[in-house]
Amino acid sequence: MDYNCKICGGNDKDSIDFLGSKICKSCVDKISSTDVDDIINYEYYKANIKKMWLDYIAN
Numbered sequence: 001m002d003y004n005c006k007i008c009g010g011n012d013k014d015s016i017d018f019l020g021s022k023i024c025k026s027c028v029d030k031i032s033s034t035d036v037d038d039i040i041n042y043e044y045y046k047a048n049i050k051k052m053w054l055d056y057i058a059n
Contacts, residue, residue: 003015003022003024004022005022005023005024005026005027006018006021006022006023006048006052007023007024007027007045007048008024008026008027010024010026010027012024012025012026016028018052019052019053019055019056020052020055020056020059021052021055021056027045030045031045031049
């Protein structure tokens with residue numbers, strides 16, 4: 001089974017399914033702990049989630 005994280009590309013069996021894509025536990029932890037004042041990381045994760053959303057509604 002494919003567990004490749006849509007954000008980092010890692011292969012983690014403990015990934016979650018989010019809008020038809022996999023996100024590893026490490027990325028979920030980073031997303032949930034990123035502060036909005038951390039502009040670079042916040043925008044990075046926001047852009048990745050937006051892409052997953054667009055891919056999800058396109059399919």
